Amino acid sequence: MSLSEFIRLAWESISGNKLRSLLTMLGIIIGVASVIIMIGISAGTEAAIEEQITGLGSNLVFVTQNFSRGGADRFRQGGGLVYDDASAIADNVNGVVAVVVEQPSTESVRTGNVVLDGVVIQGSTADFPSVRDIEIDRGRYFTEQEVDRTQKVAVLGSSLAEELFGEATPIGQTVTVDNIKLTVIGVFEERGLVSGTDFDAQLYTPITVVFQKFTPSQFARFRGDRVRAIIVEVEGPEVVDGTIQQIELLLARRHDVTLDAADFGVTTQQDIIQTQEATTAAFRNLLAWVAGVSLIVGGIGIMNIMLVTVSERTREIGIRQSIGAAPNDIRWQFLTEAVVLSLAGGVIGVLVGVGGSILFGALSDMRTVVVTGSIVLAFTSAAVVGIFFGFYPANQASQLDPIEALRHE
Amino acid sequence: MAVIETTNLSRVYGMGEISVRALDGVNLSIERGEFVAVMGPSGSGKSTLMNILGCLDRPTEGRYILDSLDVSEMNRAQLAQIRNERIGFIFQSYNLLKKASALKNVMAPLLYDRKNNRTHEEKIAKAQKVLIAVGLEDRMEHEPTELSGGQQQRVAVARALVNDPAFILADEPTGNLDSQSGEEIMELMHELHQGGRTIVMVTHDALIAEHTERTIYLRDGRIERITKTGSGQAVKEGASESI
Numbered sequence: 001m002s003l004s005e006f007i008r009l010a011w012e013s014i015s016g017n018k019l020r021s022l023l024t025m026l027g028i029i030i031g032v033a034s035v036i037i038m039i040g041i042s043a044g045t046e047a048a049i050e051e052q053i054t055g056l057g058s059n060l061v062f063v064t065q066n067f068s069r070g071g072a073d074r075f076r077q078g079g080g081l082v083y084d085d086a087s088a089i090a091d092n093v094n095g096v097v098a099v100v101v102e103q104p105s106t107e108s109v110r111t112g113n114v115v116l117d118g119v120v121i122q123g124s125t126a127d128f129p130s131v132r133d134i135e136i137d138r139g140r141y142f143t144e145q146e147v148d149r150t151q152k153v154a155v156l157g158s159s160l161a162e163e164l165f166g167e168a169t170p171i172g173q174t175v176t177v178d179n180i181k182l183t184v185i186g187v188f189e190e191r192g193l194v195s196g197t198d199f200d201a202q203l204y205t206p207i208t209v210v211f212q213k214f215t216p217s218q219f220a221r222f223r224g225d226r227v228r229a230i231i232v233e234v235e236g237p238e239v240v241d242g243t244i245q246q247i248e249l250l251l252a253r254r255h256d257v258t259l260d261a262a263d264f265g266v267t268t269q270q271d272i273i274q275t276q277e278a279t280t281a282a283f284r285n286l287l288a289w290v291a292g293v294s295l296i297v298g299g300i301g302i303m304n305i306m307l308v309t310v311s312e313r314t315r316e317i318g319i320r321q322s323i324g325a326a327p328n329d330i331r332w333q334f335l336t337e338a339v340v341l342s343l344a345g346g347v348i349g350v351l352v353g354v355g356g357s358i359l360f361g362a363l364s365d366m367r368t369v370v371v372t373g374s375i376v377l378a379f380t381s382a383a384v385v386g387i388f389f390g391f392y393p394a395n396q397a398s399q400l401d402p403i404e405a406l407r408h409e
Numbered sequence: 410m411a412v413i414e415t416t417n418l419s420r421v422y423g424m425g426e427i428s429v430r431a432l433d434g435v436n437l438s439i440e441r442g443e444f445v446a447v448m449g450p451s452g453s454g455k456s457t458l459m460n461i462l463g464c465l466d467r468p469t470e471g472r473y474i475l476d477s478l479d480v481s482e483m484n485r486a487q488l489a490q491i492r493n494e495r496i497g498f499i500f501q502s503y504n505l506l507k508k509a510s511a512l513k514n515v516m517a518p519l520l521y522d523r524k525n526n527r528t529h530e531e532k533i534a535k536a537q538k539v540l541i542a543v544g545l546e547d548r549m550e551h552e553p554t555e556l557s558g559g560q561q562q563r564v565a566v567a568r569a570l571v572n573d574p575a576f577i578l579a580d581e582p583t584g585n586l587d588s589q590s591g592e593e594i595m596e597l598m599h600e601l602h603q604g605g606r607t608i609v610m611v612t613h614d615a616l617i618a619e620h621t622e623r624t625i626y627l628r629d630g631r632i633e634r635i636t637k638t639g640s641g642q643a644v645k646e647g648a649s650e651s652i
Contacts, residue, residue, distance in 0.1 A: 001520050005529075016508050319504045322465065323568065324493020324521035326486040402465045406504065 001329055003336075010337040013309075014344070024305040025345030027298025028385065032349025032378040033356055035291040039374035040357035042284035044367035049276045052194050053269055059097075060131065061243055062272075063089075063230040063251070066265035080263055082224035083207070085251060086125075089232060093246045095239035096232055098127040103207050103227045105214035107178040111164050119160065120202045121177060123210025129188075131233045134199060139171045139186030142206050150208040154182040158190045159200040177203065180213045240268055292381070298345070299385035306338050306393035317397055318405025331398035338390020339383060346382030350375050411474075412576050412607045413439040413462060418471035419630075420457050431457040433630035434471070439576070439609060444602040446618035446638065447611045449627035458627065459611045463496055463578045464488045476575040493521045497569025501581035503561040505553040511564045512536055512549040518572045539567040543597065559590030566597055576607035583617060595620050 014021045065080045083101060090099040103123040109116045126144045129136060142153050154175055161170045161184075170184045182205060191199040211225040234243045244266050252259050310317070317330055325333075354370050361368035420432040432454045439445050449455045460466035461473060464480055467488070473481045476495055480488065498504075505514045515536040519527060527535065540549050543563045553561050562582060569577050579598070583591035595617065602608055610621060618624045619638055626633040 005520055012508070315504075316506060319506060320517070320521075321489065322463070322492060322498050322500075322504070323518040324489050324572075326489035326521070328486065329489070329521055403460055406465075406500075 001332070006332050006336040007340060009333055010340040013337055014341055020305065021341060021344075024302055024341055025348065027301040028295065028342050028345030028382050029298075029349040029352060031291060031295030031298040031385075032346050032382050033353035034294055035288065035378040035381070036350065036353025036370070036374050037356045037360060037368070038287035038291045039284065039371050039377075040353075040368040041360070041366055042280055042287055043369040043371050043374075044361065046277060046280045046284075047369055048367045049280065050273055052192075053273050053276065059234045059236055059240065060269055061232040061234060061240060061247065062267050063232065063247060064265050064267070065226075065228065066263060081227050081230055081251075083211070083227055084224040085254060086227070086230045088250060088254060089230065089247055092250055093232075093243060095235045095243050097235055098131050098233045099125075100127045100131045100231045100233075101125050101207055101227050102128075102229045102231065103210050103215065103225070104202075105210050107214060109160075109164065109203060110176040111173065114164050116160075116163060119177075121210060121214060122202045122204050123207035123214075124204055125207055127233075128204065131231055132199075134191050135189040137187050137189040138169075139184070141186055141204075147206040147208055150212055151206060152180060152182045152209060153185045153205065155186040155188060155204040156184060157188050157198075157200040157202045157204075159198075160203060161187045175203070177205075178214065180209075182209070240270075244268070291378075295378075295381050295385055299342070299389035302338055302342055302386060303389035303393060306334060306390055307396070309337075310334060310393050310397040313397075314400060314405050314408040317400050318402055318408060321400070321402035322406060327398040330400070331394045334394035334397045335387065335390045338394065339386035342382045342386030342390075343379075346379045349382065350379060353378065410441055410477075411438045412441050412443075412476055413437065413609070414472075414474040415462075415468075416472040416474075418458075418461065418468050418473060420454075420461060420466070421469040430630050432461070432468070435627075435630075435632055437625065437632065439607065441607055442602075442605050443623065444598070444608045444621045445610070446621040446624040447609065447627065448613065448615070448618055448624055449633070450613075452629075453627040454630040455611055455613075455627055457630075459578065459580055459609075462609060463498060464491045489521070490523060493518055494524065494572060495575040497572070497574035497577040499562070499565050499569050499577060499579040499582045501584040503553070503558075503565045503585070505561055505564055505568075507553060510550045510552055511540060511545060511556065511567075514553070514564055515540055515567045515571050518568060522572060536567070536571055539571045540564070542570075543567045557590070558586050559593055562586060562590070562594050563597065566594070566601075570601070570606075576609055577601065579608060579610040581612055581614075582610065583614070584612075591617075 063081060063085075086099045086101045090096055101124065105121045105123065106118055107121050109119045125147055126142060128134075129141050136155070137158065139155070141155055142151065146153055154177075156164065156170055164170065164175060165173065170187055173184050174181050175184060176182075188199070188204075207227070217226060232243065232247065234240055247266055248259060248262070251264055252262055255263055257263055320330065354375070357368040357370050360366065415435055415437045418432055418435040418437070419430065422429045422431055435458065447455055447458060457466070461468050464475070464483075465488075467483075468481055471481070472479060475491065478491070480491055483491065492498075506517060509517070512533065516532050519532040519535060537549065540546065543566050545560060545563055545567065548556060548560055553564070556564065582598070583594050586594060598608060598610070599620065608621075610617070612618055621638050623635060624638045625635050
C-alpha cells in the first residue's frame with residue numbers, strides 16, 4: 001500500500017468522526033499554539049529590551065564604581081570614581097566624543113502645595129542630553145558654565161513636570177528640593193523606562209549642585225567629589241575596545257590600584273545587552289518547556305484515542321487482515337492516522353499561534369514577534385509526538401490475531 | 410492439478426496435558442475447479458480446518474500445499490500476501506467495512522496487492538467490473554447499511570473475486586440470509602463454479618452441501634468420510650457466464 005493510500009485511508013477515518021478528531025487534536029493545537037505564542041512573546045521582549053538599551057545612546061562606555069574586589073576598606077580610604085576622573089578621561093583617552101558624569105540623590109521635591117517624596121535628583125553635566133540620547137521638549141538644558149558656577153537650575157522629566165505643574169508652564173518656576181530652591185529651565189521629552197530607569201520621573205540639575213547641597217562629603221576636599229557613574233561616548237564601535245583599555249589603565253594609575261583589584265568597572269552597551277539576553281533566554285527556555293509539556297500531554301491524548309480506536313475497530317482490522325493486510329500494513333494505517341491527526345492539529349495550532357501572537361501583541365503592552373523557527377519547531381514536534389504516541393497503539397493493532405479479530409463484535 | 414493438498418494436517422491448542430487436538434492428521438486434496446463442502450458437527454474441527462486452509466492460522470504439524478506453495482511454515486506477513494493473492498473469503502456475516510461504499514469494499518484487497526502495480530483508477534475500474542458481474546452496477550456507492558443482506562453478500566463475493574484467487578473459501582455464506590437471498594447466493598456460487606472457480610464451502614446445512622460436488626465430513630478433528638454429492642446440477646441453463 002502506498003503512502004498516499006495510507007493518508008487517504010487516515011483522512012477518511014478522521015473526517016468520518018469529526019468531533020472526536022477535533023477533541024483529540026485539541027491538545028496538540030494548544031501545545032503548538034502555546035509554543036509559538038510563548039516564543040513570540042519572549043522574542044518580542046528581547047527585541048524591545050535591545051532597542052531600549054541601544055536607545056540609551058550609541059557607542060557608550062559605562063564606568064561605574066566597583067567595591068566588590070577592593071572591599072569596603074577601599075571605600076573608607078577614599079577609593080571609587082571621582083569627578084576629576086571624568087576630565088582626565090576626556091583629556092587623555094583617544095577616540096572620546098563626550099564624557100558625562102552622573103551622581104544621583106533621592107530627595108523630596110516641592111512646588112506650591114505639591115510635595116513629591118523620593119524623587120531622583122540626577123546630577124549631571126552639559127552633554128547629558130546628547131550622550132543619553134534624550135531630547136529637550138521645552139526650554140533648554142544647562143550649560144558647562146552653569147555646571148562650573150553651581151547654578152541652581154533644574155530640568156524636569158516629562159512625567160515629573162506634569163505631576164508638579166499639571167497644565168501650567170514649568171519654565172521659570174521654582175521647585176524646592178530639600179530646602180534648596182531651583183529654577184526650572186527646561187523639560188525633557190517623554191523617554192520612558194530604559195533598562196529599569198524611568199528618565200521621565202527624574203529631576204536633572206548640575207552635578208556641582210548635587211555635590212554641594214545633597215551629597216556633601218568631607219573626603220571631597222582631598223581627592224574630589226565621588227560620582228556614581230562616568231559615561232563616555234566614543235567615536236564608533238571599532239574604537240570601543242581600545243578606549244576601554246585606555247580608561248582602565250588611566251584610572252588604575254590615578255587610583256593607584258592594580259587592574260585585578262580595581263575599584264571601578266567598565267562595561268559597554270553590548271555587555272548590558274548580553275546580560276539582559278541571558279535573562280530573557282532563560283525565561284524563553286522556561287516557556288518553551290512549559291509549552292513542550294503541553295505538547296506531550298496532547299500526545300498522550302492522541303495515544304489514548306488511538307488505543308480506543310484500535311479496540312473499537314478490531315473487527316475492521318480482522319477484515320483487512322483476511323483480505324491480505326500484513327502486520328506492517330495495519331501498523332502503518334494506524335500510525336499514519338495518528339500522524340495525520342497530529343499534523344492536522346499542528347496546522348491548526350500554527351494558525352492559532354500566529355493569530356494569537358498578533359492579537360496578543362495588538363491588545364497588550366507586550367511586543368510579540370512571530371519567529372519562523374518556532375513554527376518549524378512546533379510543527380516538527382507535533383509530527384514527532386504523533387509518531388511517538390501513535391506507534392504503541394499502531395503496534396498493538398498490527399499484532400492482533402486475525403481469527404480473534406474477526407470474531408470480535 | 411490440486412489447488413489444496415494437505416498431508417497429516419494437525420492443529421493442537423494449548424500445551425501439555427490440557428492440550429486439545431482440534432485437527433488430527435487430515436489428508437485432503439482439492440482439485441482445480443472443484444466445488445467442495447466441508448461439514449461436521451460443532452467441535453469437529455470445521456472452523457480450525459477453515460482457518461488453516463484460509464491461511465489465517467498455521468498447522469501445528471503436517472504440510473499444507475496451496476497452489477504448489479508450501480504455506481505451512483510461512484510467517485504472518487507472507488501468509489497475508491497469500492490470503493491477498495490466492496484466497497477469496499466469503500463470511501457468514503459478510504464482514505464488510507462498515508463506513509466504506511460497496512466499491513471501496515471491493516477495492517480494499519487491491520490496496521494490499523503487492524504484485525500488480527495498478528493505479529488508483531485501474532483499481533476502481535477493476536472493482537467496478539467485478540461489481541457489475543455480481544449484478545450490483547447500481548449499488549456501487551452504497552454503504553453496507555444501505556444494502557440488503559443478499560446485496561451485502563454479493564459485495565463480499567465481488568471482494569473475494571477481485572484479486573482472481575486460487576480458490577474461494579466460503580464460511581456458511583447463506584447462514585445469515587433469508588431463503589430467497591440464500592438461493593440467489595447459491596446460484597451465484599454455481600455460476601462461479603461453472604466459470605471454473607474452485608470453491609470450498611463450510612456449512613452445517615446438508616441441503617446447502619447438496620449443491621456441491623463433494624462433501625467432506627469431519628468428526629473429532631478427522632475426516633470421517635467423503636461423499637459425492639449433487640455436483641452442482643441445480644445450475645440454470647445459460648447462467649454460466651464467466652466471472
